[in-house]
Every structure is written in C-alpha cells, then in structure tokens.
Amino acid sequence: MRVNGVVHAAPSDTRRLLSDHLRHDLGLTGTHVGCEHGVCGCCTVLLDGAPVRSCLMLAVQAEGHEVTTIEGLAADGAPLHPVQQAFHECHGLQCGFCTPGFVMSVVGLLAQHPNPTAEQVDEGISGNLCRCTGYASIRRAVVRAAELSKK
C-alpha cells in the first residue's frame, strides 16, 4: 500500500487494524484512535481520496490502495493545507485530539462539495465528535477552508 506517497508492505498480521498499523508499525501517530468502533471519527484517513474510518478496516485491506493521513497533507516546514490553515485561523480546535479526524473529513467534504451549504457543512462534520464542543468554530473553519481552497 502507499501511505502519503510512500510504498509500505502490508503487515503480516491480518488482524492488524489500519489505524493501529499506521500508528504502531509506521509511526504515523497523527491519526488518533478514540472509540475504535466507528463513532468518534478521530481515526479518519483518506482511502484513494475518500475519507474512511481507519479503525474499521484491516490493514491488509489497504493493500494496493493509496492512504493519506494528516501527515500527508503538508510536508514539514511547508505551508499548511488550506483546511489546516482554516482550522488554525478560526480556532477550530481546543485540545486537538479530534482535529486530525475533522480535518480529513473536511478534506473529503470539500472534494465532494467545494461550496458547501450550511446544511452540507453540518452533515459533513456530523460523523466527528469534539468533546471540547468547539463545533461553532469548526463550522466557521469549514467555510473558511472552502474559501482558502479556491485561492
């Protein structure tokens, strides 16, 4: 499988979840693990460009596919990805635990709806939980991300 453009072998242990593979085998700890049953959205990554829950996939299933994690959005020292920049500008994070999942979901949302309506914004982030309850600023960040993505 390719992870952030780099080819890696799939783990030999077939019951390794993709989330655990990314974190423990590849050291990509930006993908967070919360509920591990698909509810919280913290572990969201892109699979061939579409957001999916990495805790609900076996790592072997990603063989032959392209996985993008939060680390793959912008290289160290490079300008932030528009969605990251928007979360930064709009204070779309407090403790930051849910943030990688939100950012990956929003990247997927904007790919599907480059100019999301308020309803599409709410629908797009409804699968991610923020325990700091910073949803108002996260909503603003999504709108800002749509603006920044066009520049």
Add this chain to the structure above:
Amino acid sequence: MKPPPFEYHAPATVDEACTLLASLEDAKVLAGGQSLVPLLNFRLARPAHLIDINRIAGLDGIYERDGGVAIQALARQAAVEDSDLVARICPLLSAAVRLVAHRVIRNRGTVCGSLAHADPASELPAVLLALGGHVVARSTRGERHIEAEGLFQGVMETAIAPDELLVEAWFPASSQPFAIVEESRRHGDFALAGVVRAADRLALFGVAPTPVLADPRDPLKGLQPSGDLEATPAFRLQLVRVLTEKAFAA
C-alpha cells in the same frame, strides 16, 4: 484494539468465495465492514474465518433490471447515494441511504451488507420490505432469489444460508408517494423508531426483531416494541403513530 484471531481469505471471484463458504466452518463475509469490524473489535463476533470479498472485481455494479434497480454486493452506500440511476428509478432508496450513519461510513459501507447484517433498527431492510424487493443469494448449489418478506427472520438473522453469498439486492421502482421518516437521538444514529412508506405500503423499523409490514390505518396493531435506555415501549409506539401520520400526510 485487536479483533479476535481469524483466518483471513481474499477470494478473487464470486465462485472462489462460494467455494470457501461451502468448505469452511464458521465463516463470515467481510464487505464494507462498518458493522462487522466494530463487532470484531468488541469481540462480540468471533468467526473462525473471514472472507473478504473486496478483491472481487466487477461486483460493485448498480444497474437497471426488471423495472427496478439492482445493487451488487460491493456497491458502496455513497455510490448509491450519488447514483443518478437510483435517484431516477428508486428515489426512496436515495432518500433512505442518506439516513444511514454518516458519509464517511457510507464511503465503505454497502447496501447489501446492511441487508445481510439485518439490524432491526436499520433503514435499508425496511425499505426493501416496503417496496417488496428481493436479494440474490449465490452458493456452489446455485442461485436463488429471496423475497424481502421471507428474508428477515430475527434480530440480525436472515434466510441467507451459511454457504450463501448475497451477491445482489433488487429494489423495485418506488412509485409516488413515498417517504422515510425516523427519529434518532443524533443525526446518523440508529433510529429509535422509523417508518417507510411506499405508495400504500408501510414498513416499520426499530420496533420489532425485524422490520415489519403494517396497516397504515392501524400501524400499532400487534406491535410490542422493546424498551431500553433510549426509549420506553410506549414512547416507541407513540413515535410509530406520529411518524406514520407524517409519512402519509405527504
């Protein structure tokens, strides 16, 4: 978290998958995994063998058949949601699939998987029942159609035999008027109760061990929903009454 030990199989064809299902004891089919993997993670399911059908090419079709729309085993819910064909032939299915969890889940989850999983509170089994659709089950013994009315047998139990693979679901064209209305605590959660209207047919979900057909003039007849932390039986009955009114007001 780690699923319990299992032997992993990734067949490349439907025939290979059927051969595996026929020869292995205690095997489970893995499609989108959005219901099965949580069960594995919690170790509520401990199958000896996992048959991952995601490597089977050409099993993700959505096509017109016999005046309805056929959805193959690997067609993701998101693809069904975005399908112009489904929107044209069976807009009820387009509306229903949007109520299934969240888009990120629908990017992996499959329509056929929801039917085979048969959670009593899920939308798609009730839609298949309201419309009078069927599923196509394949095994080394051959292929058969299972009508929706005989498919759902209990909580997460279907008439699909252990050696059969659900390869396709068929939804008849949804004639006007149609509606799907549900009540859940949060958007995307399982419904506390829900109703599907297809013309003059009514199916209920979340209020019995399986989705059930009901008389629109007396939807509560014979209904004995269970109670839990989220809703008492009386509240579920009240929801069915109100949601049915809403569905038939349209």
